[in-house]
Amino acid sequence: MWWVPIPPRVDVPEPREGVERVLVLAPHPDDEVLGVGGTIVDFLAQGHQVLIVFLTNGDANTAAKQFFTWNPLRKAEDYQTLGYRRMKEAGEAMRILGVPWDHLIFLGYPDRGLLTLWALHQDKPYRSPYTKMDHPFYRNSFNPEANYTGQDLLRDLAEIVETFRPTVIYCPHPEDGHPDHRATALFLQAVLEGVSWATEVRYYLVHGERWPTPLRLIPEAELIAPMYLVDRWGWYSVPLGEEAVAKKLAALRAYGSQRVTNGRFLAAFVRQNEIYARDLFTEAVLSN
Numbered sequence: 001m002w003w004v005p006i007p008p009r010v011d012v013p014e015p016r017e018g019v020e021r022v023l024v025l026a027p028h029p030d031d032e033v034l035g036v037g038g039t040i041v042d043f044l045a046q047g048h049q050v051l052i053v054f055l056t057n058g059d060a061n062t063a064a065k066q067f068f069t070w071n072p073l074r075k076a077e078d079y080q081t082l083g084y085r086r087m088k089e090a091g092e093a094m095r096i097l098g099v100p101w102d103h104l105i106f107l108g109y110p111d112r113g114l115l116t117l118w119a120l121h122q123d124k125p126y127r128s129p130y131t132k133m134d135h136p137f138y139r140n141s142f143n144p145e146a147n148y149t150g151q152d153l154l155r156d157l158a159e160i161v162e163t164f165r166p167t168v169i170y171c172p173h174p175e176d177g178h179p180d181h182r183a184t185a186l187f188l189q190a191v192l193e194g195v196s197w198a199t200e201v202r203y204y205l206v207h208g209e210r211w212p213t214p215l216r217l218i219p220e221a222e223l224i225a226p227m228y229l230v231d232r233w234g235w236y237s238v239p240l241g242e243e244a245v246a247k248k249l250a251a252l253r254a255y256g257s258q259r260v261t262n263g264r265f266l267a268a269f270v271r272q273n274e275i276y277a278r279d280l281f282t283e284a285v286l287s288n
Contacts, residue, residue, distance in 0.1 A: 006084060007091040007101045009140035012163040013051060020048040023166035025188060027180040028058035028111060029090035030255045034269045035204030036170045036276070037097060037251055038244035044098045051164055052094060053105045055153070055184055057138060059083030060111035060130040063261040076132040083111075083131065083138060085257055093251040107156055108136030110148050114183035122150040150187075158191045169201045173277060175229060177207035202236075202276035205229070206269075217267035219245050223275055233277040240273055 015021050022043050026032035032040070032052050043050050059079045068085075069078045087106060094104055109117065110128040117126055125134040125147040135147050142160075146152035161169075171188050172181035185203065192199070205211070211226040225235040240248070249270045253259065258266060 004088040004092050006087050006140060007094075007104050007106065009142065010102045010105060012105070012160050013049070013103055015163070015165045016049045020046075020168055021164060021166045022048055022050045022168045022170070023161070023164060024050065024052045024170045025172065025184050026052060026054050027114065027172060027178070027184045028056055029054055029086045030058070030093070030252070030258050030266070031172065031181070031206055032170075033093055033097070033248060033251045033255070034206050034266065035172070036274055037248035037269075038240035039170075039238055039274050040097050040099065041244040041247050042238075042240070049103070050099055051103045051105070051160075051166070052099055053107065053157075053160060054087075054090060055107050055114060055157075056109050056111040056180065057083035057106060058086040058111050058257075060113075060128070061086075061257070061261070062130075064257040067260050068257065074130065076130070079128075079130040080133075080137075082257065083108075086255075087138070087140070089255045089257060093254040096251045096254060097247055105142050105160065106138065106140055107143070107153065108138045108141035109153050112180060113148065114153070114187075115179035117148060117150040117153055118183045118186050121148065125149055154187055154190055157187055158194065161191050161195065165197060166199055169199055170276065171201055171203055173203040173205040173229075176205055177209065181206060200278075202278065203233075204274070204276050212268045212271075215264040215268045217249075217270055219249070219270050219272065221271050223269070223271040223273055225275055225277070229277070233279060235275055235277050237273045237275050240271075245270060245272065 024032050040050055059082050065078050065082050127134040143156050172184045174185040208226045252266045
């Protein structure tokens, strides 16, 4: 990926009227493709506006770091380099899906640290044990004046939501197995307490219990929600056309740092459909 430039720092794009304004929250680069890559293609084909926000740069993936550096030690510079690599991969993946670079925002908060920011570091800066940084240090970070605190992440996310005014938000599922994913849902819920317009939140799942199955590429198969989450959530299936499936597969292949250690897992999300959930309690309230 050395030939791919790093996506530039951008401000929140002006919201367009008369179209769906779709906000996709990705805790790490590749989550957006795994969860809603084909859906993004379809929204763009219909002329809607799609904004992708990466909360972290995925710079704490030890397996990928060791693969590329052959160094088993936790060297901060190696993790920082991995973060830049994953940003490049994200830029290429989004080019394949059709998302312009001025609709990609990288917040630069600590990978594997988001739940800690939420629960323990609301106002006291947290230092990543991987990059050894306590602030968004990447040169394209959305708010370089921020610190690794829950309050600063909440402010950044609130600014994006209030400026872009999304009509649809895709967010990791609150019961996702990865703590960064669960934390993303908590931060979004806190932000939405202060909004004054109607928006729909759709939750996508990436890390489930023994899910998805089987762990291989079968694009003709259907992705089905795990049974242990069916009772409390309303699940919806979105069919994908051949072009959307093909672009999703190509976008996932752009994430080379993840394929070398987790390729079968990534491939298992390339199916004839994508799924999202809504809280059944929330749906009951909205219908009354």
